[in-house]
Amino acid sequence: MxxxxxxxxxxxxxxxxxxxxxxxxxxxxxxxxxxxxxxxxxxxxxxxxxxxxxxxxxxxxxxxGTPAEGPLTDLISRWCARGDLRALALVLPPYLGDLGTDEDRTRLTTALHMVHAGRRLPRDEQQNLGRALASLVR
Missing domain, CATH: 1.20.58 (Methane Monooxygenase Hydroxylase; Chain G, domain 1)
Known part of the structure; x- marks a missing residue:
């Protein structure tokens, strides 16, 4: 119409x-x-x-679509299991609202950069977050 x-x-x-x-x-x-x-x-x-x-x-x-896999989904699962509300509060809105546009990718990477810069995650998660960011920026 x-x-x-x-x-x-x-x-x-x-x-x-x-x-x-x-x-x-x-x-x-x-x-x-x-x-x-x-x-x-x-x-x-x-x-x-x-x-x-x-x-x-x-x-x-x-x-x-293609099932989501990789370091970001693994990290989100770990944050949920651990109840890491700071990381989840920053990352879930852009992650759940991601339609695959460039603007959505920017929102998600910005949120991930904020979590990464906070340096509040355990060492292995901090490293995995760096890898997740690198895979999104490509």
């Missing part, structure tokens, strides 16, 4: 269509709808609703 009165609903519509296809075990169609939802996120007014839609779309893209 080209009507501007409904364009703010497109992200939510495609998000829900993506979830429906995912529930029906149609990952390709689900991913296509999640990608369409991501393309319409800028039509939402800023605020908690837009953030919730963004996180849900990013989750849909993650679950229908």
């Amino acid at each position: 080209a009507d501007d009165r409904v364009k703010g609903f497109h992200a939510s519509l495609h998000l829900n269509m993506g979830k429906a296809h995912q529930d029906l075990h149609h990952p390709d169609q689900a991913r296509a709808h999640y990608e369409r939802a991501a393309a319409h996120l800028d039509d939402l007014p800023p605020g908690p609703y837009a953030d919730a839609i963004r996180f849900a779309v990013a989750d849909g893209l993650r679950t229908t």
Whole structure:
């Protein structure tokens, strides 16, 4: 629909269509709808609703794409297990809202740099965080 009165609903519509296809075990169609939802996120007014839609779309893209692996996911798992709220508070919002854009990558690397600069992690995690940053900057 080209009507501007409904364009703010497109992200939510495609998000829900993506979830429906995912529930029906149609990952390709689900991913296509999640990608369409991501393309319409800028039509939402800023605020908690837009953030919730963004996180849900990013989750849909993650679950229908290549599974996340590597030093960053390992670190996040360790921080969760240890209850490291400082690291999690900085990193989870950009990680969970990452749609794969350059802007999202900048947000994530900035948060990781902040955790790395704080030097509050155990030595092995500090080193793994350095490796995770290096892999993101490439």
